[in-house]
Amino acid sequence: MGHSKGASGAITVTPTPTQTVADMQAIANRVEEIGGLIAGTAAQRAELTSAEVRNGWIFAESDTGRLFWRRNNAWVRLSPVGGGFVVDVTSTKDQDGATNDGIITVTHGLGFTPRAVVVTDRNEGGVPSLRKVVVTARNATQIQFAVYVPRIVKVGDNYDLQAQLLPNNPVEFDWIAFQ
Known part of the structure; x- marks a missing residue:
């Protein structure tokens, strides 16, 4: 090579x-x-x-x-301006009371839209090293996170690796918002 x-x-x-x-x-x-x-x-x-x-x-x-x-x-x-630790341990609702569909919305109270948000998964079991937490939306009051796992799907004679939302599972992660 x-x-x-x-x-x-x-x-x-x-x-x-x-x-x-x-x-x-x-x-x-x-x-x-x-x-x-x-x-x-x-x-x-x-x-x-x-x-x-x-x-x-x-x-x-x-x-x-x-x-x-x-x-x-x-x-x-x-400049870090805020952060938090999210624990989603219920099987049907997230921390804001919405149905746990793999999307978690956090109310941050910063009063502005962060430029960037860094997420660290606290994956201490469950789906080892496959789960991924990503920021899907952010605004002046909330940050939305999606929890994904990989899924292999057969398409014709080929296999395709796709991301699938992970609903109804315990999730723990830390986040830091930057101004």
């Missing part, structure tokens, strides 16, 4: 007989580097070129403790 790196850092592996170890390490390094969150020093963030980052990425400065969000091709500093 062999590999090349595109302008955005994406790895392309080609079927040549050399560099297998280097290819695997390059892929591992890239996976660690992205995933929506990049960690490094303020100087490392400043050195990133537009071709190396994408809008929507978050950079955590390890030397300053500050977070930045990439928006409109520029880094915007995020």
Whole structure:
């Protein structure tokens, strides 16, 4: 095998007989580097070129403790303004009394729409490492989260991996809103 790196850092592996170890390490390094969150020093963030980052990425400065969000091709500093811990342990209702359909709405009381919301699943059992909690909507009073699990669906002779809402199950996660 062999590999090349595109302008955005994406790895392309080609079927040549050399560099297998280097290819695997390059892929591992890239996976660690992205995933929506990049960690490094303020100087490392400043050195990133537009071709190396994408809008929507978050950079955590390890030397300053500050977070930045990439928006409109520029880094915007995020200031945490609120957060919470959500426990949804009922089988039929979420914490606002609505039917538990895999969508959880939290009233935050911040008085403005957060620029970004970071969610950490407290998955301590249940559906190990498959469940995903995502923000689907946010406004000046509420944040809406959806809880998904993967589902394999046969489509003709092929199989398709789809996300399916996870209703009527216990859910625990933390969230932090940024201004």
